[in-house]
Amino acid sequence: MTSKTSDARALLSAAAVRGRANDAFALAExxxxxxxKLNLDALPTCADFVAEIVRRRYPTLEVPxxxxxxxxxxxxxxxxxxxxxxxxxxxxxxxxxxYFDLAITSVLLDAGAGATWRYKDPSSDLVASRSEGLALxxxxxxxxxxxxxxxxxxxxxxxxxxxxxDEHALADAFQxxxxxxxxxxxxxxxxxxxxxxxxxxxxxxFALNDAPRPGGLFDILKAxxxxxxxxxxxxxxxxxxxxxxxxxxxxxxxxxxxGDCWPHPQLGYTPLHKLSQWLAYSLIExxxxxxxxxxxxxxxxxxxxxxxxxxxxxxxxxEPRDPRALVYNVNDPAVVAWRSLTVALLDRIAPLxxxxxxxxxxxxxxxxxxxxxxxAAGREVARKKRPNGGPPLLIHSDGTVF
Numbered sequence: 001m002t003s004k005t006s007d008a009r010a011l012l013s014a015a016a017v018r019g020r021a022n023d024a025f026a027l028a029e030x031x032x033x034x035x036x037k038l039n040l041d042a043l044p045t046c047a048d049f050v051a052e053i054v055r056r057r058y059p060t061l062e063v064p065x066x067x068x069x070x071x072x073x074x075x076x077x078x079x080x081x082x083x084x085x086x087x088x089x090x091x092x093x094x095x096x097x098x099y100f101d102l103a104i105t106s107v108l109l110d111a112g113a114g115a116t117w118r119y120k121d122p123s124s125d126l127v128a129s130r131s132e133g134l135a136l137x138x139x140x141x142x143x144x145x146x147x148x149x150x151x152x153x154x155x156x157x158x159x160x161x162x163x164x165x166d167e168h169a170l171a172d173a174f175q176x177x178x179x180x181x182x183x184x185x186x187x188x189x190x191x192x193x194x195x196x197x198x199x200x201x202x203x204x205x206f207a208l209n210d211a212p213r214p215g216g217l218f219d220i221l222k223a224x225x226x227x228x229x230x231x232x233x234x235x236x237x238x239x240x241x242x243x244x245x246x247x248x249x250x251x252x253x254x255x256x257x258x259g260d261c262w263p264h265p266q267l268g269y270t271p272l273h274k275l276s277q278w279l280a281y282s283l284i285e286x287x288x289x290x291x292x293x294x295x296x297x298x299x300x301x302x303x304x305x306x307x308x309x310x311x312x313x314x315x316x317x318x319e320p321r322d323p324r325a326l327v328y329n330v331n332d333p334a335v336v337a338w339r340s341l342t343v344a345l346l347d348r349i350a351p352l353x354x355x356x357x358x359x360x361x362x363x364x365x366x367x368x369x370x371x372x373x374x375x376a377a378g379r380e381v382a383r384k385k386r387p388n389g390g391p392p393l394l395i396h397s398d399g400t401v402f
Contacts, residue, residue, distance in 0.1 A: 007253065007254075008252075008253035008254050008256035008258060009256060011253075011258055011261050011269055011271045012237065012240040012241065012244070012256075012258070012259070012261075012271070012273075013233065013236065013237055013240075013271075014232075014233045014236050014273075014277065014299055014300045014301050015233065015299075016271045017271045017272060017273055017277070017301045017304075017343060018301050018343065018344075018347070020267055020268075020269075020270045020271060020340055021301070021340045021341065021342075021343035021344040021347075022344055023267055023340075024267055024270070024337055024340040024341050024344060025038075025341060025344035025345070025348075027266060027267075028337075028341060032266075033266065033337060033341075034265070034266060034321070034333065034334075034337070035320060035321050035322070035333065035334040035337055035338075036318055036319070036320060036321060036334070036337055036338060036341060037318070037319040037320075037321060038317070038318065038341070039316055039317055039318070039319060040317070042315055042316040042317045043317050043345070043348065043349060043352065044352065045315065045316075046311065046312065046315040046316075046317055046349060047349050047352035047353050047355075047356060048356065049315065049377055049381070050311075050349065050353050050369075050373035050374055050377045051353050051356035051357050051373065053372070053373045053376050053377045053380065054353065054357060054369075054372040054373040055357070057372060057373075057376060058372050061357060061359060061363070061364070061372075063364065063368040063369075063371055063372035064368070064371055065281055065284060065285065065297075065367040065368060065371060066278075066281055066303075066367050066368070066370035066371035066375065067281050067282040067284065067285060067367075067371070068103050068106050068107050068110070068135060068278070068279075068282040069103075069282065069285060070371060071131055071132050071134075071135030071136075072135055072136075072139055074121075074124075074126050074128060074132060074136060075124065075126050077124070079124075079136070079139060080102070080139060083139075083143055083155070084098075084099075084155075087155055092289070092290045092291070093209070093218065093219070093222070093290060095289075095290070096215070096218045096222075096286050096287070096289065096290040097156070097209075097210065097213065097215030097216065097218050097219075098155050098156055098215060099215070099285075099286035099289070100214060100215035100216075100217055100218045100283060100286060101142070101147065101155075101156050101157035101158075101213055101214050101215040102138075102139070102142050102155075102157075103279060103282045103283055103286065104157070104195070104214040104215070104217075104279060105138060105142060105147055105157050105162075105192065105195070105214065106134075106135055106138040106139065106142070107275060107278055107279040107282055108188075108191055108192070108195065108246075108275065108279075109134055109137075109138045109188055109191075109192075110131060110134050110135070110138075110275065110278065111183075111184055111187075111188070111275070112130070112183060112184075112306065113129065113130055113131075113133060113134055113182055113183060114181065114182065114183040115388040115389070115390050116180070116181060117129060117130075117133065117174075117176075117180055117181060117182045117183070118133060118175075118180060119133040119134075119136055119137045119174065119175055120175065121136055121140065122140075123140065134174075137173060137174045137175070140173070141173045141174075142154075142155065142157070143155065145161075146161070146165070146169075146173060147161040147162055147165070147192075148161045149161045149164075149211075156213060156215070157213055157214055157215070158196075158199075158211050158212060158213040159196045159197070159199050159200035159206075159211070159212040159213065160196070160211075161196070162192050162193065162195050162196025162199075162214075163193055163196040163197065163200070165189060165192045165193060165196075166189055166193075167185055167186050167189040169189075170185060170188060170189045170192070171185055187248070190248060191246060191247075191248070194245065194246040194247075194248065195214060195243070195246050197245075198242075198243060198245045198246050199212040199213060199214055199216065200212045201245075202242065205217065205220055205242045206242070208220070217238060217239070217242055218286070218287070218290070220238055220242070221234070221235060221238055221283075221287060221292065222287075222290065222292055224238070225292050225293075228291060228292060228293055229292075229293045229294075229295055230287065230292050230293070230294050230295070231294075231295055231296040231299060232280065232284065232294050232295070232296050232297045232298075232299050232300050233296060233299040233300060235280040235283050235284070235287075235294070236273065236276060236277055236280040236300060239276045239279055239280060240259060240273065240276055243276070244256070244257040244259055245257060247259045247260070251263060251269070253269070258271070259271075259273060259276065260272045260273045260274055260275065260276065261273070262330075262331045262336045263331075263336075264333050264336045264337060264340075265333055266333075266337075267336070267337070267340065270336050270337075270339075270340050272304040272336075272339050272340065272343070274303050274304045274305050274339070277300055277301060277303055278303055278305075280300055281300065281367055281370075284297065284367075297365050297366070297367050298361070298365050298366050298367075300366070300367070301343050301346070301347070301366075302342065302343050302346025302347065302350075302366060302370060302374070303342075303343075303346075303370065303375075304339035304340065304342050304343050305339075305342075306378075306391035306393070306395070307374075307375045307378035307379055307382070307391075308342050308346060308370070308374050308375060308378055309338055309339060309341075309342040309378075309391075310378045310381070310382055310391045310392050310393075311374055311377050311378035311381060312341070312342060312345050313338075313392040313393070314378070314381040314382060314385050314392055315381060317345060318338065318341060318345075320334070320393075326393060326394055327393075327394045327395075327396070328393060328394070328395050328396070329395070329396050330395055330396065335393070335395060338393070346366065346369070346370070346374060347366070349369075349374065350364075350366050350369045353369055353373055354369075
């Protein structure tokens, strides 16, 4: 392994995300970061708002993890649990692989839908948009066997099923029409295709106990657990190592795909890994249901996405140096720095929120702060600030980042 390869692999971890975020924060605190001003005097008020949101949404402060499973609960019904209750898996491991298949495909389809797209569930008549709509549409596609090559086993995703998914099939499943456009549709379809190609090309990772499928990653993680215990950062590292080839048009260093990691003129390569970390959080519950205890959950970081990041802009903690520049590409240095600062600020707001709620870090780890407060607070303040509830910055998306 060359020194460059070693440098590249060092960027594929939660510790690297947090380390670079702290670098960005230090520059901003010193007033030396291009594009952004930091106003820490506004952070306590922001923490007050987040704590208020947590109390309102979870009066008993029993906050679940920030995970994809929350978005399958709509209209007071846990739609995935209803489906799973009727399924018949041969053992707990087979069930866990199916949960992994669903989480991986659904999270990878979770990049921002845009402000106008809606999904009407034909089974319940529920109408949902944004993350909930994407979750519902992907859940129904999974339920109907859209990712499976085995008609007798629809609740799975496998290499063959993913490879045959195209833009037209995805548009049909997600009810995309001229008056119901979905951002990044073509990119989403290609991402599923590349997922299928990647799992097919790596049977030692994805096919230990079945045909190649994303859920095969469960077997690798179970084997990594020591005495049934697995650190959460190991989930992310396995995802980044195993699924690295699925990402299109991403930076590479010495032949290693860096995924959601972008060069910045002051920070160097800046890892963020938003979708992969969202997925890592979402795999904790199926692992624990299969008797793998996940520890060091705060070893993962907050998510560098537009709800958390938008919260800090809308609450005045972050201020763009040029407020006129409102449209960006995802690799723009201003966006890279904003997202990295978001990670650092989530680490700093979490203890303030706990203090206001009177709870410990053990009772409210970062994954619960994200779910209970910051993500929902970012959405709420966006609705107050802008009629469509969109983010404070407009970012061109290919459907694979936000």
